[in-house]
Amino acid sequence: MLFIILKTRMYGIKGTLLALFCSILSVYSFCREASLHIQKDKTPLAAYLKPCVVTEPSSGLEGIDCIYVINLDKRPDKWERVSGIFREQGLKINRMSAINGWELAGETLRELSGPYPVRLKGGEYGCLLSHLSVLKDAHQRGFQRIWVCEDDIEILESIQHIPLLIRQLEKYDADWDVFYTDCRPRLIWKGQLIHTIPPHYTPRPDERCDHPADYLKTEEVFPDVIKIGYRTGTTSMIISRKGMEKLINYFTHIYVWSQIDLDMHFVPGIREYSSKKDLVSNLLESTSDVLNEVDESHLPQESKEAFWNRYQLTLCQYNLEKSEISLRSYLKLYQQFPDRAEPLYHLALFYRQSQNFLLGFLFSKLGKEIPLPKDSEKSEPWIYQWGLKLEYALCAYHLGKSEEFRKTAQQLLAIENLPKETRAHILELFSANFSSHSGPCPKQGSS
Numbered sequence: 001m002l003f004i005i006l007k008t009r010m011y012g013i014k015g016t017l018l019a020l021f022c023s024i025l026s027v028y029s030f031c032r033e034a035s036l037h038i039q040k041d042k043t044p045l046a047a048y049l050k051p052c053v054v055t056e057p058s059s060g061l062e063g064i065d066c067i068y069v070i071n072l073d074k075r076p077d078k079w080e081r082v083s084g085i086f087r088e089q090g091l092k093i094n095r096m097s098a099i100n101g102w103e104l105a106g107e108t109l110r111e112l113s114g115p116y117p118v119r120l121k122g123g124e125y126g127c128l129l130s131h132l133s134v135l136k137d138a139h140q141r142g143f144q145r146i147w148v149c150e151d152d153i154e155i156l157e158s159i160q161h162i163p164l165l166i167r168q169l170e171k172y173d174a175d176w177d178v179f180y181t182d183c184r185p186r187l188i189w190k191g192q193l194i195h196t197i198p199p200h201y202t203p204r205p206d207e208r209c210d211h212p213a214d215y216l217k218t219e220e221v222f223p224d225v226i227k228i229g230y231r232t233g234t235t236s237m238i239i240s241r242k243g244m245e246k247l248i249n250y251f252t253h254i255y256v257w258s259q260i261d262l263d264m265h266f267v268p269g270i271r272e273y274s275s276k277k278d279l280v281s282n283l284l285e286s287t288s289d290v291l292n293e294v295d296e297s298h299l300p301q302e303s304k305e306a307f308w309n310r311y312q313l314t315l316c317q318y319n320l321e322k323s324e325i326s327l328r329s330y331l332k333l334y335q336q337f338p339d340r341a342e343p344l345y346h347l348a349l350f351y352r353q354s355q356n357f358l359l360g361f362l363f364s365k366l367g368k369e370i371p372l373p374k375d376s377e378k379s380e381p382w383i384y385q386w387g388l389k390l391e392y393a394l395c396a397y398h399l400g401k402s403e404e405f406r407k408t409a410q411q412l413l414a415i416e417n418l419p420k421e422t423r424a425h426i427l428e429l430f431s432a433n434f435s436s437h438s439g440p441c442p443k444q445g446s447s
Contacts (some may be wrong), residue, residue, distance in 0.1 A: 036206040038268075039253045044111045046252040048129050050099055052137035056092035062163040064238065065143040067093045068134045070127075071151040072100055078151040089159050093149075096134050101126025114255030116204065128260040131234060132251050139244045146244070149236050154283040156182075161279050165225055166238060169273060172221050177243030178264075179225075180274035182281035185233035188359060193284075198232050204257045207266070215265060224276050234261045236280040246270055285362045307337045308378040318346065341370040345383045348391040352398075361395035364388050386415050390422060397429055406430070 052068065059067045067086070071079045079095060086093045102122035109118045109125060131148065138146045145166075162181060169176050184195040198216065203209045215230035239247070250267040257263065265272065314333055318326040327350060334343040344367030352360035368388040373379045380387075389408050396404040409430045412418055418426075 037204045037254055037257075038250070039255075042252050043114065043255055045129070045132070045254075045256065048099070048108070048112065049133040049136050050097070050129070052094070052096050052133060054094045054137070054141065056094050057141070058092060059147065060091045061147070061159065063145060063166050064147050064163070065145055066138060066141070067091060067147045067149065068096050068138070069093050069149045069151055070096045070098045070130045070134065072098045074100070075151065082149070082151045082153060085153070085155060089155070091159070096130060096137075098130040099126045099133065101129070112256045116255055116257050119257065120259060124259045125256065127234070128251070128256065131260055132248065135239065135244045135248050138239075139241070139248060143244075144241045145238065147236070147238050148234070149280070150234065150282075152283045153236050153280050155280050157277065157279045159280075161224075161275075162238065165275060168222055169225060172225075173271060173273075175242060176271050176273055177240055177246055178270065178272045179238040180228075180231070180233070180272070181236040181238065182233070182275060182278040184231050184274075185235065185282050186278065186284060188284060188362065193358065196232055198230050199262070201230070201258070201262055201266075203266075207257075209266060220276070221273070225273050226276055228272050228274050230262075230265045231274070232261050233282065234264075235282045243270070284358070285365055305378065307333075307340055310336075311340075311342055314343070315346075339370060340373070340379070341367040341388060342380055342383055344370075345380075345387050345391065348388065348395070352391055352395050355398075357395045357398040360391060361399055361401070364392035364395060368392050382417075386412055386418055386422070390426070393426065397433075402433065405433070 054066065057066055059065065061067070069079075069082055069086075071082070083093065083095075100122075101124065104122060104125055106118075109122075112125060113119070134146075134148055147162075166179065169179060184198070186193060187196055188194075201209070201215070209215075217229055219227040221227050246267050246269065247264060251260075251263075254263075264270065310333055314326065314329045317329060327347065330343040330347050334340065334347075337343075344363050348360045348364035348367065350360075351357070351363065367383075370384065372381055372384040389412055393405050393408040393412060396402075396408065409426050412426050413423065413430070
């Protein structure tokens with residue numbers, strides 16, 4: 001008001017009206033520029049959404065109508081694992097047969113991208129279309145609140161925390177749209193568990209955004225929930241009906257520019273929250289089907305002799321130096337020969353002995369699934385038979401992963417050529433933790 005009075009005194013009524021008109025016009029122009037990328041009519045994206053099959057419309061979790069789990073047809077292993085997790089929790093889930101973006105034709109990707117270049121990986125297009133297919137299905141079925149998961153989740157806290165936090169959130173903000181069940185995606189960096197740092201968002205050429213720092217601001221609305229403006233990851237989200245409507249309306253009226261886990265934060269009026277601690281988050285040892293689609297048949301294959309020579313050289317280097325450089329040599333060797341488990345064994349052994357049990361667990365888990373090479377002369381069979389299983393069992397024991405330890409210990413004790421000292425150690429750990437409530441000890445092979 002003071003501004004208007006001063007303007008009136010300086011320029012008169014006509015000058016003031018002109019100044020106000022220019023100010024309003026500038027704001028209007030900014031708002032129009034900010035939404036230029038949102039089309040009046042639906043874009044081709046809407047035509048590529050996929051129907052969902054819902055066999056369990058009731059989740060079994062208070063306040064959640066339905067649980068959808070997105071899973072590629074080519075990954076039945078991930079579906080078996082995640083369905084077992086929910087079964088143990090007494091919850092009912094529905095499998096959404098994910099859209100494999102790597103199989104989309106180049107012409108389709110160009111159509112989805114419209115005036116923009118094709119910037120994303122195939123899996124990122126598939127991820128976007130799969131999530132939007134779930135939202136469309138849930139909205140059409142009249143669900144008020146759904147839980148959307150990807151197949152690489154890990155439950156870290158009691159599931160019952162989720163209904164409690166949702167009830168508190170409803171009281172604070174009845175118009176909330178999205179609630180993430182973790183703080184941010186997790187990863188291992190330099191041997192430590194950290195949360196990802198959201199990458200810088202590059203807006204579309206015709207998109208105007210606020211200052212990037214504004215989106216990174218968070219606000220603790222009550223002890224266990226924070227209000228957010230930007231993050232990465234769509235591993236596990238609770239979405240309200242209003243949130244479904246906003247996301248569907250936005251993504252079916254834009255051309256694809258960035259990944260869904262980045263672009264969704266720029267939906268007009270979106271209200272997002274997340275748990276302050278990780279309740280359900282990404283499985284650390286999982287590999288991404290969104291980012292990885294490697295046809296190993298096209299990779300150059302080197303001889304077994306080449307591997308064996310480099311392996312022996314790396315062993316000598318490590319025994320002499322025991323440095324990070326020699327550790328990286330093991331990792332590089334595995335990357336060059338992904339069908340060989342010896343480098344992974346030595347990495348797992350090093351990290352277990354360094355009491356970094358999580359990294360030891362991850363490397364041994366990866367290695368123990370690799371089969372023994374047909375030419376055993378240029379290999380160390382014991383590593384494949386029991387060495388990596390031993391590292392996996394010991395790391396699982398120290399991490400408190402009781403079920404993983406139990407199963408692997410039983411496998412180890414059934415191996416006839418397991419060294420006596422190793423057998424005695426595993427039997428001692430197994431007996432101390434399971435004999436009192438798990439019946440007799442597992443059958444042992446002869447020493």
